[in-house]
Amino acid sequence: MKIAIPVDEQNLESGVCPSFGRAPYFLFYNTDTKESYYLDNSAVASQGGAGIRAAQVIADHGAKALLTPRCGENAEEVLRKSEVLIYKSIPGTVQQNIDAFVAEQLILLSDFHPGFHGHEK
Amino acid sequence: MKSKGVKIAILSGKGGTGKTLVSVNLSSVARKSVYIDCDVEEPNGHLFFKPEAVREEDITVKIPVINESQCNGCRKCVDFCKFNALAFIKNKPYVFEEVCHSCGGCRLLCPEKAIGEKEKSIGKVQKGVSGNVIVHTGIMNTGEASGIPIIKSLLNESLSDKDLPVFVDCPPGSACIVMESIKDADYCILVAEPTVFGVHNLSMVYDLVRLFKKPYGVVLNKCLDGENPAEKFCMENNIPILGRITFDNELGTLNSDAKIAARESERFRVIFSSLLETLMKEVLHETIVNPQR
């Protein structure tokens, strides 16, 4: 299946980007074929709603899972409704995260922060 | 130029210099006046006036509503939105209301006319009376991005009190909400405090009022003995000084208890009345010449 990971650099030995919405690149990795590609994150330039746009990109590319340390409520809504599962990434390299995912060692992310325009729920 | 119906904006750049102190007290000592609180994120004037007979009005903006049965999934709306307020989920657009800037673009562009609109509240305006002052207050809901529609409504609303002098209490800073607040002002009072922070931010609003070609003058607040960097700035730039309010414990206490000093104490009524007189003379183009030091 296809998974997505926000990254700071275009290589598997770098760390996972601490921000999802404003990560410079996304890595799309196919766990079956082991093929991958990087995409520039168009949401970086947004003045607002970056998480929403980033989530849109992930969904549009057909990823079924996203590995990230943090995710906003708005992005979570887009991903959940598009049936993309969100896993909490672990400290370490991108490759280590991919391996952990494949070995089913990652847990689902359960804490989502409000967006810039977050209001009381 | 008329002194009736004149609109005076009070701004400062830095927060906490005394905009509300000055605007609340000046409007109180005028025979009859209008006070408008444009600091919609943190409105304070109403705490001093405690207005009565308050009428409230919700301020809303238009948010798109997708008619899913008419939508053909072309994604034009999602791709157009510059604010990322629309996502395309399971072949239908989905609106993120709190990110939407209400530009109306998606609705205009939809080829199937499948987007309608609904009203969303972002805050409210209140109009009440406190003795001789008609008090207009704008309050933005927490979490909203922009208070500009509320300020627009406040400034429009007060047009009905045409002959009275209007005192507009502006937000701190010099960003777009401040610009909106001073747009129709006839004159701008810049309130400054004698600190290097105060001067730094004073210079920003000084640039702002000149950019908007508004006549302006400074009120120096919290004046202490010794060098006053704000006063120095005014002298160096030939900025008219309308008055100086000395740092005063009694004034500080009255103010921190949200009491209107000019109404509580004869001493302050005199100080602010004198300031008002100087202000009105200045507004009518009698120029102030600052004494050389």
Place this chain on the structure above:
Amino acid sequence: MKQLLILSGKGGTGKTTIASAFIRLSDVKAYADCDVDAPNLHLIMAQHTEPERTDYIGMSKAEIDADRCIECGLCKENCRFDAISCKNGYKVDPFACEGCGVCEAVCPADAVSMKPAVAGELMLYADDKKVFSTAQLKMGSGTSGKLVTEVKKQMKTAANPDTKLAIIDGSPGIGCPVIASLSGVNMVLIVAEPSISGISDMERIIKTAETFRTKIGVCINKHDTNPANTEKIGEFCKEKGLPFTGRIPFDPEAVKAINNGQTIVDVDCPSGSAVKEVFNSTMKLLFKESDGAET
């Protein structure tokens, strides 16, 4: 790296005075000024080098090409922000324009285009010991939230990866720039002022900060200017279960120090002694319950 953000709701309560004292006391290696509208921290934290400057491009603004304009008025009719005027030809007011692109979309003559606009400037003071990130928003600009995000990002990127603590001086209000500064911080210290206005504003900023579920602490500045209100704030904190990290007296020596470009702990004064206590309590709160989260 733990991030401490200093906010107040109301302006003029002493955020920057306290932030600068904290920076001096902790000898922190990373700090930032997120009051991009009216930055003041650099006036006290004297910098001896020129900063690295980067233009901050805000949102694009519409521009009308007068040669192509056929004066049909469709742009003005559809602009929800009153940003287009038609005196002496159709022109866009760059201060009112929100960059929505509707005018560009409706123009039948292809006369409107969206052009990126410089909305401010980022500044980074960095040497091998510490980094100080700040910015100045250009007058009349919006998108201060995004610039705040850039200031924090600039600080994080430039900071030494071993940096344990970062101190961020925030802005007044509760709007976009405040919300942007709250994102991702570990603790917010609210500087309250014992006035009715100050209490009202404090309640609104606490409400805003609560949605972020970060630790919140409250301290009171100029507490002796109104002891009754100071007590009210104390009771409010107890009621809401908010940790109270101390109080600082009103101090004319503080003004003198600041005006001389010094922090209140650089000179011997009552507010300086008091802020040390507030600092200790705040740090205790910030670093207790190590939660194992990365960064």
